[in-house]
Amino acid sequence: MKVPKTKEIEIAAIRLTVPVRDDDETAEDFPGRKGNQVTLVVGVDDGVIQAWPSGLEAEETWKACDSGVYELIDPAGAVVKTIEDYVPDFIPNSYGDYVELKVSGKGVWEGWKSSIRELKNVFTGDME
Template identity: 30%
Template sequence: MKAIVKIEKEVELKTLVVKAGVRYYEDGTVNGIEDIDGDLIPCKHGELWCPIIDIDSGVISNWKQGVKAEVHYKVCDAGSYYLQDAEGNTMLSIEQDYVPKMMCPKENGYGDYIIMDIDENGQIANWKITLDGFIDED
């Protein structure tokens, strides 16, 4: 007989992989310029904004050096977020759901917005790690 069981174990999380369906890129600026169509923001793939964030440092590893951005993106439930270990295995995820709290270190995004400032090295200002939204509190 086979059965699926839930096993709890402690894991070291390394990265947060984001795949966000941004509704209005023009609400953000890149190097001080309004990014009307999302053509200026690094980490955009097709219609998705896909930063890969080092959990401990808050640095976006796939960021284009020298670019600064003020991100204020309405995503609502059009985003997926994957917390991965050092080998790239997804340990926790949120799929096509609200924006997790850690994606809005600048101000409260109310589960609908990604709000952050990113410097020329890909460092997210005031980065704070929280698992709110990834782990049920029940």
């Protein structure tokens, strides 16, 4: 008989890659933008975006719908889980369709709300 074994892992960051659509007003030189997508790496505990330019404040909304990719990253930088679906609850969003980004000059994503419960839901498949 085999039974499932629970393994505890540490999540240090979340890397999200979302599309930039033609009707978005995202500047070509927006941090993390390459072509028609933006990739950001965000600290789970503090909501700080890695490599964010000091002093830059930004506010963007991207219509990701089910086209976003969200990766949970361990402290060594390895991807431990990839989600390719609607915007998960641990990312500030509207209706699971729109990523809502508001960043302070210190690179902190305002409204960042990752929590143990929400991240556990990702692993158990109970995403809301």
